[in-house]
Amino acid sequence: DTAVSQTPKYLVTQMGNDKSIKCEQNLGHDTMYWYKQDSKKFLKIMFSYNNKELIINETVPNRFSPKSPDKAHLNLHINSLELGDSAVYFCASSQDPMASGGPILYNEQFFGPGTRLTVL
Amino acid sequence: AQSVTQLGSHVSVSEGALVLLRCNYSSSVPPYLFWYVQYPNQGLQLLLKYTSAATLVKGINGFEAEFKKSETSFHLTKPSAHMSDAAEYFCAVTADQGGKLIFGQGTELSVKP
Numbered sequence: 001d002t003a004v005s006q007t008p009k010y011l012v013t014q015m016g017n018d019k020s021i022k023c024e025q026n027l028g029h030d031t032m033y034w035y036k037q038d039s040k041k042f043l044k045i046m047f048s049y050n051n052k053e054l055i056i057n058e059t060v061p062n063r064f065s066p067k068s069p070d071k072a073h074l075n076l077h078i079n080s081l082e083l084g085d086s087a088v089y090f091c092a093s094s095q096d097p098m099a100s101g102g103p104i105l106y107n108e109q110f111f112g113p114g115t116r117l118t119v120l
Numbered sequence: 121a122q123s124v125t126q127l128g129s130h131v132s133v134s135e136g137a138l139v140l141l142r143c144n145y146s147s148s149v150p151p152y153l154f155w156y157v158q159y160p161n162q163g164l165q166l167l168l169k170y171t172s173a174a175t176l177v178k179g180i181n182g183f184e185a186e187f188k189k190s191e192t193s194f195h196l197t198k199p200s201a202h203m204s205d206a207a208e209y210f211c212a213v214t215a216d217q218g219g220k221l222i223f224g225q226g227t228e229l230s231v232k233p
Contacts, residue, residue, distance in 0.1 A: 004163070031219060041208060043164075043223040056220050090163055094219060109221060111156075111163035 003027050004112035006091050012118045013081055021076045021115045023091030030096040031055070032074035033109065034066060037088040046089075049074050050096055081119045088114045122147045122213045126224035134232045139183075139198040141227045143211030146192065151213045153194045154221065155185055158208040167209075170194060181205070206231045 004025045013019050025032065033056075034046040048056040052068040063079045078085060091112040127142040145151050152171055156164040168179025175187045185196045194211060211224040 033220070035221075041158075041226045043210065043221075043226075045220045045222075048220060058220075092164075107219060108154075108166050108169065109219075111165070113163045114161075 004091055004093055004110050006089075006112040006115050008115060009113065010116050010118075012120065014120055015081055015083060017081050018077070018079045019081060019117070020078070021089055021091075021117070023074045023076070023112055025072055025091075025093040025110070025112075027093055027110060029093040029110075030071055031094050031107075032068065032071075033092040033094075034074065034076050035090040035092060035111075037090060037114070039087070043090070047074075047076075078117075081117075083119050086117055086119045088116050090114045122149075122151060122222050124153075124211045124213050124222060124224040126209075126211050126227050128227055129225060130228045130230070132230040132232060133201045135203055136200050139196070139201045139205065139229065141196040141209050141211075141229065143185075143194045143196065143224060144192050145194060145211075145213050147213060153185075153187065154212045154214075155179065155183070155194075155196050156210045156212060156223075157181075158210065158226075160207070164210065167196070201229075201231045203231050203233065205229060 007022045031050045033048045035043050037043045046060045047066045049068045065077045067075045092109040094107040094109045123146045125144045154169045155167040157167050158164050167183050168177045170177050170187045178184045183198045209227050212221040
């Protein structure tokens with residue numbers, strides 16, 4: 001009955017490779033997010049999607065491309081991996097902040113367990 | 121623009137002692153504030169949130185936080201620390217209509233026996 005799941009949990013790869021991280025939520029939420037946590041544990045948003053539509057794109061290199069096949073899934077594809085991409089990537093979901101005439105900015109975001117990406 | 125600052129990257133307390141984790145915010149609009157906890161090798165879990173309904177907010181695991189507009193603070197407290205409270209704690213504010221969270225730098229809480 002996992003709410004937000006991510007696969008894989010660990011990902012070790014070489015520089016220059018292309019990799020994907022998958023995220024699925026079974027909470028019925030309309031909005032999903034990707035966050036990056038660096039080695040100093042600093043968390044920063046990368047993207048958010050609402051009903052498969054890109055809402056937030058936070059100056060992330062275009063090597064990162066989110067894909068939302070449906071509102072329960074938000075995958076992250078990374079091309080030409082670099083050493084600096086090593087981090088923990090968290091997927092999250094919430095109810096639509098703009099629902100019911102919104103914005104409702106205090107909707108809880110539910111986080112997945114994270115994917116630890118190591119680029120060698 | 122909204123931001124949060126957590127004072128102290130590491131706090132150490134003895135079991136049974138008061139826990140106080142500090143968070144100050146900056147916001148041009150009334151903020152919505154959150155405290156999340158991250159246990160080792162896990163995702164983030166919401167402890168509590170401030171939504172302007174009440175300035176003293178009670179959360180899970182015995183934690184609470186008080187919103188003080190005059191001090192632009194939202195400090196997290198717990199009267200008596202347990203060993204199981206050892207974790208990383210993040211204060212966050214929502215920034216815009218997209219609902220994104222702006223996080224503080226995090227505070228690692230250690231609990232000594």
